Amino acid sequence: MENPKYTLSAPISFNGETYSELTFREPDVGCMVDAEAAGGGEQTYMCALLAAMCDMPFDAFRKIRAGDLRRIMKATAQLVRNFDQGGEETGETSPS
Secondary structure (H helix, E strand, C coil), X not given: CCCCEEEEEEEEEECCEXXXXXXXXXXXXXXXXXXXXXXXXXXXXXXXXXXXXXXXXXXXXXXXXXXHHHHHHHHCHHXXXXXXXXXXXXXXXXXX
């Protein structure tokens, strides 16, 4: 699976870095740990997971506009679904 790219509707500046295009990779265990460490509810978990998937600090990711977040979630749905439900992308195999 190709790593989805997303161009933000407005660049985000955070700690001297500017983020305008994000590239999302398949989540790994580190992404899951980072997302759980963020605490909070389901929305916090999802945003922290997505931030980790594009190597963006969570506090910077929190500045993303709601419309961008909806489109990011749609663009990364397959990666997140594979991570949450298992399957080939996660290294699990289905029974023969």
